[in-house]
Amino acid sequence: MTWSPESWRSKTANQQPVYSNQSALDAAIARLNQLPPLVTSWEIHSLRQQLAEAEQGRAFVLQGGDCSESIDDCSTDSIVRNLKVLMQMSFVLTYGTKKQIIRIGRIAGQYAKPRSSSEETRGEVTLPVYRGDIINRSGFTKTEREPDPTLLLRGYEHAALTLNFIRALSAGGFADLHHPENWEMEFAKDSPRGKQYHSMVESITNSLQFMEKVLGTGIIASRGVEYFTSHEALHLTYEQAQTRTVPRRTGWYNLSTHFPWIGNRTRELEGAHLEYCRGIQNPIGVKVDAMIDGDELVELTKILNPQNEPGRITLIHRMGASKIEQQLPRLIEAIQSNDRRVLWVADPMHGNTFATDSGKKTRDFGQIVSELQSAFKVHTACGSRLGGVHLELTGENVTECVGGASQLTESDLDRAYKSAVDPRLNYDQAMEIAFSISDQIKSQNGNQK
Ligand code: PEP
Numbered sequence: 001m002t003w004s005p006e007s008w009r010s011k012t013a014n015q016q017p018v019y020s021n022q023s024a025l026d027a028a029i030a031r032l033n034q035l036p037p038l039v040t041s042w043e044i045h046s047l048r049q050q051l052a053e054a055e056q057g058r059a060f061v062l063q064g065g066d067c068s069e070s071i072d073d074c075s076t077d078s079i080v081r082n083l084k085v086l087m088q089m090s091f092v093l094t095y096g097t098k099k100q101i102i103r104i105g106r107i108a109g110q111y112a113k114p115r116s117s118s119e120e121t122r123g124e125v126t127l128p129v130y131r132g133d134i135i136n137r138s139g140f141t142k143t144e145r146e147p148d149p150t151l152l153l154r155g156y157e158h159a160a161l162t163l164n165f166i167r168a169l170s171a172g173g174f175a176d177l178h179h180p181e182n183w184e185m186e187f188a189k190d191s192p193r194g195k196q197y198h199s200m201v202e203s204i205t206n207s208l209q210f211m212e213k214v215l216g217t218g219i220i221a222s223r224g225v226e227y228f229t230s231h232e233a234l235h236l237t238y239e240q241a242q243t244r245t246v247p248r249r250t251g252w253y254n255l256s257t258h259f260p261w262i263g264n265r266t267r268e269l270e271g272a273h274l275e276y277c278r279g280i281q282n283p284i285g286v287k288v289d290a291m292i293d294g295d296e297l298v299e300l301t302k303i304l305n306p307q308n309e310p311g312r313i314t315l316i317h318r319m320g321a322s323k324i325e326q327q328l329p330r331l332i333e334a335i336q337s338n339d340r341r342v343l344w345v346a347d348p349m350h351g352n353t354f355a356t357d358s359g360k361k362t363r364d365f366g367q368i369v370s371e372l373q374s375a376f377k378v379h380t381a382c383g384s385r386l387g388g389v390h391l392e393l394t395g396e397n398v399t400e401c402v403g404g405a406s407q408l409t410e411s412d413l414d415r416a417y418k419s420a421v422d423p424r425l426n427y428d429q430a431m432e433i434a435f436s437i438s439d440q441i442k443s444q445n446g447n448q449k
């Protein structure tokens with residue numbers, strides 16, 4: 001079948017909202033078609049090259065952010081905190097691994113969510129489920145749950161505001177390695193990993209200053225960092241509206257994000273999401289759980305990457321701590337025996353979600369760490385390589401996942417549970433994960449020598 005930005009419409013598209021007002025939808029799409037892109041094809045190609053480096057073990061991906069971004073929470077503070085925590089984590093990872101760290105936020109467009117049911121019932125009332133801020137509203141009234149096409153524009157605008165601020169911060173002094181104090185967090189000082197982090201920062205800045213004094217010149221020329229964006233390419237009408245050609249390049253680009261990914265619930269081989277993604281030039285992520293079989297996975301990589309190009313596909317496995325050691329090897333072997341080029345990334349969050357007795361969705365920090373450790377172990381044992389991690393996290397001091405150094409329990413969850421969908425790691429937990437990954441890569445590198 002010939003691909004076009006709308007060829008997905010001839011396939012089954014799961015998890016799509018049903019709009020009742022077609023002319024309002026058409027008007028919103030027409031406007032989206034006119035608006036300037038959020039990212040450029042140069043950036044997209046640069047990310048693809050860097051992901052190819054990660055495939056070779058020369059770089060490592062740190063992908064993280066909210067499960068679901070909120071338009072109301074689009075504020076200076078939340079953007080700065082998320083950028084800070086990713087900066088600090090990547091600092092730890094660079095120091096520990098000596099690899100280039102590719103920072104990718106789940107940010108500036110992570111507004112559409114797949115749901116397990118299309119309706120939600122509370123008492124006697126049943127309404128359409130909340131599908132993310134770009135589609136409807138989380139309040140439980142008929143009006144709020146009605147898919148609203150104007151939210152496509154609100155989401156797009158907030159993605160643009162967010163990205164504008166991130167670009168300014170990461171290009172200028174904020175992200176300068178000479179001034180890590182810019183990324184301080186006030187509560188970090190008392191956290192267990194905070195102390196370890198500060199002594200590491202001190203030692204790096206001291207040696208950097210020392211070397212620059214001795215040499216009489218700057219060692220690190222650039223005072224900025226690269227920071228890429230990603231979101232689940234779920235709402236295909238929206239994604240299509242930002243799919244463009246660019247001068248002097250062949251092919252189509254999704255210019256709403258650098259790195260779109262296909263969710264685990266929409267990865268059917270015959271489905272609309274694969275059809276849409278196979279035709280764009282962006283690097284593509286695909287979430288896979290323990291249910292996929294090896295042949296299906298190989299077929300999926302052939303559909304999305306017929307030329308078997310490096311950097312094109314990132315497989316993000318999210319198996320669950322109790323399943324990964326049993327289920328991941330057969331997938332790695334299927335990819336290896338068919339010589340498919342992929343980058344493997346571990347998402348230790350989505351296979352480990354459970355509900356507490358009071359009905360709160362949470363995750364146990366111990367299981368998250370355990371799945372990550374197993375991921376490193378399995379890849380090494382199979383002669384493969386884990387090239388990155390995918391995390392739901394925030395720089396805020398929320399209480400959404402239990403466990404970690406500050407030993408949050410189920411009774412702490414009520415204190416600061418803010419996520420509208422999945423539970424995120426808080427600042428301390430995120431830093432602890434960064435140190436744990438860095439230790440594992442160090443020991444892996446040691447083993448390889
Ligand atoms: C997510 O990343 O928020 C998500 C829904 O993941 P998955 O597709 O792996 O279930």
Ligand code: CO
Pocket residue numbers: 067068350392421422
């Ligand atoms: Co999630």
